[in-house]
Amino acid sequence: MHRLCLLGATGSIGASTLAVLRQQPQRFKLYAVTAHSNVEQLLAICQEFQPEVAVMVDEQAAQRLAAALTHSTTRVLSGAKAVAEIAADSHSDTVMAAIVGGAGLVPTFAAVRAGKRVLLANKEALVMSGQLFIDAAAASGAQILPVDSEHNAIFQCLPGAVQDQLGHCDLSGAGIHKILLTGSGGPFRDLPLTELAQQTPAAACAHPNWDMGQKISVDSATMMNKGLEYIEARWLFNCTAEQLDVVLHPQSVIHSMVSYADGSVLAQMGQPDMRTPIAHCLSYPERISSGVKPLDFLTIGNLSFAAADSARYPCLDLAMQACWQGQWATTTLNAANEVAVAAFLAEQIKFTSIATICAEVIEQVQRANNVTALNSIDAILSLDGQARAYARERIKRVETC
Ligand code: NAD
Numbered sequence: 001m002h003r004l005c006l007l008g009a010t011g012s013i014g015a016s017t018l019a020v021l022r023q024q025p026q027r028f029k030l031y032a033v034t035a036h037s038n039v040e041q042l043l044a045i046c047q048e049f050q051p052e053v054a055v056m057v058d059e060q061a062a063q064r065l066a067a068a069l070t071h072s073t074t075r076v077l078s079g080a081k082a083v084a085e086i087a088a089d090s091h092s093d094t095v096m097a098a099i100v101g102g103a104g105l106v107p108t109f110a111a112v113r114a115g116k117r118v119l120l121a122n123k124e125a126l127v128m129s130g131q132l133f134i135d136a137a138a139a140s141g142a143q144i145l146p147v148d149s150e151h152n153a154i155f156q157c158l159p160g161a162v163q164d165q166l167g168h169c170d171l172s173g174a175g176i177h178k179i180l181l182t183g184s185g186g187p188f189r190d191l192p193l194t195e196l197a198q199q200t201p202a203a204a205c206a207h208p209n210w211d212m213g214q215k216i217s218v219d220s221a222t223m224m225n226k227g228l229e230y231i232e233a234r235w236l237f238n239c240t241a242e243q244l245d246v247v248l249h250p251q252s253v254i255h256s257m258v259s260y261a262d263g264s265v266l267a268q269m270g271q272p273d274m275r276t277p278i279a280h281c282l283s284y285p286e287r288i289s290s291g292v293k294p295l296d297f298l299t300i301g302n303l304s305f306a307a308a309d310s311a312r313y314p315c316l317d318l319a320m321q322a323c324w325q326g327q328w329a330t331t332t333l334n335a336a337n338e339v340a341v342a343a344f345l346a347e348q349i350k351f352t353s354i355a356t357i358c359a360e361v362i363e364q365v366q367r368a369n370n371v372t373a374l375n376s377i378d379a380i381l382s383l384d385g386q387a388r389a390y391a392r393e394r395i396k397r398v399e400t401c
């Protein structure tokens, strides 16, 4: 039986993970859960799954949770440090990294360093730390399994020997020509470009195919999500720029593809439901039931494909450039984007300002020429903090409407 630590239990990936665990009570024991501050939701999870440990980042939330759990065996801890400690705790063998954004870096990295089987949903952690992350996994023997549906699809389309080399894949040696990362194009794919600036947070979060947390929903509307995934794919599959392409596929039936030298293209298909990649990672290399219905091709009818338009998705271009500019650029971009998305969700900036702010912050960091070697998590966090400060300054100067 696997003993699981679920980081980000109250989020969208957290909920899908718990849904799979409900299907498989014999296989997995939920050892620990963490959340930021949603007491009601974490309490319900603790009452149902009775984990040994529950951690809340927010101190007062943790006190309320502890008070509600006095008669339970669940131990309640608080603070960001405790989240990272529980991620590395020797009582679990598997860690689901499902915290959103840069807040996930330290705990996810702690799980990697501790040599866990790490189910990686928190793409921002890899985008921020790249080579450090891959090297830490190699040093500790941590097994990384990609939860992000595209990377999970690619992983499933790779030969077993390449799956075992994650982070150090020899794609051309395995006869692989290209990785094709698919994306739906989000809710604004067919909107006239002139209407983009007026889009509200509610419209941006209404994804046509996927039901997700707010930050990744906005990232899907700008296609920054695909850009972060491009960077994620580069690290996981050790791709060159020539080996990695993005293809728009509005139906979200194909979750990504691998194109081989002989002309074969392998695609992984399924419902747009994260329970599928989560179940795949939880049980790999076996297969278990996830509760997701198989595809009905007669209902789907057609699959279509297109190129992503730079004028509509400047964030995708920024991320693809940053990917090859260096670690400083991807760490900076991720930080600026998080701050800009939060400001957009708070209705402080326009939808189209997200890309402008990200581009300006990258230029500012480059001009400041203060990018020292990013060879430690502390150095990464310091640059992340600097980029966030620059982004906040710029937001103050941007007009609301
Ligand atoms: P969400 O906003 O629904 O949930 C985020 C979780 O992180 C919550 O449990 C929250 O309590 C926790 N959290 C937030 N801030 C925190 C902090 N400062 N410290 C510790 N914990 C904190 O997000 P989500 O949609 O579930 O996404 C989680 C991660 O998975 C993201 O990195 C996202 O890119 C990735 N992902 C999500 C989906 C999806 O379908 N939702 C798909 C692929 C990848």
Ligand code: MG
Pocket (backbone or CB within 6 Å): 148, 149, 150, 229
């Ligand atoms: Mg994805």
